[in-house]
Amino acid sequence: MRSLMQRNYLAIDLRGYPSPLFEKVCQVVSLQNFSQSEKSLTGVEIETPFQLKKVPKADLIFAKGGTVKKNRKFLSYTKIDVLSHPYPFDSVQARLAAANKTALELCFKEIESTSGYIRARILNNLRKTIITAKKYHAPLIITSGASSPMTVKSPRTLVAFGKILGLDYPEAKACIYTIPKKVLEGVE
């Protein structure tokens, strides 16, 4: 039975595993493993800018960032919907993300799969990303990164994740529903 808390939170998970807790769930795969399915939302993740030329017809296009140069290159393309792993993040990237309406992804799996020093560095980077993104009104989304039924996170957990990174409750809620919805509407 779904609890009261889960009924209260409308949510869309743009990188997760299908679950009744979410209105829509997008399953993201790498370019090599991609195959179009008509039943569910699918996303494809590219790792280098030149892979954009051979990107298949997917519902969403994710780009995996990692360096300033790579991030700026990805953010200059309007074709990309979501930039995952957006750090190191600066004001130039934030302006580009806001202008091109490319969402920046904060993935729960990144802190779940790490520990100690690495987790602390990731949390620090995510916090800095949020501060810059808020200043320049760049869209942010929170995803679970779930790949199996066991790892599915409830919307309340994702809101709590946003809250500990420095977002307010309304902002964290927007990151799991309003902004992902806009991203999907932009694609459709």
Next chain:
Amino acid sequence: MTKKTQREKRRYIMFELASEESFKREEIVTGIWDSCLEFLGELGASRTSLWVHEYEDNEGIVSCNTRSVDKIIVCLSLIKEIDEKATRIKIEGVSGTIKGLKRQRC
């Protein structure tokens, strides 16, 4: 006796354990505290007023102060194994009273 105005407000969090193994209450308490100490540190964990109230049939209730609800939810969600047995914790609800939590379940 503490004045009513000075008393700390608490929130109760109900969780469900998703695991093939069964656990004793003591193992769950250790697992939750280990996760909190790892994620928040000793000083951070001390500020949460964390307490494990009950655990039965893979369901349990923890409580914390109102400032630390989100931190505790994230700590619970980060648990991957307890006593070297793979497990996950799902958050079922948050309420101001245990009675309220049980009402949510019905």
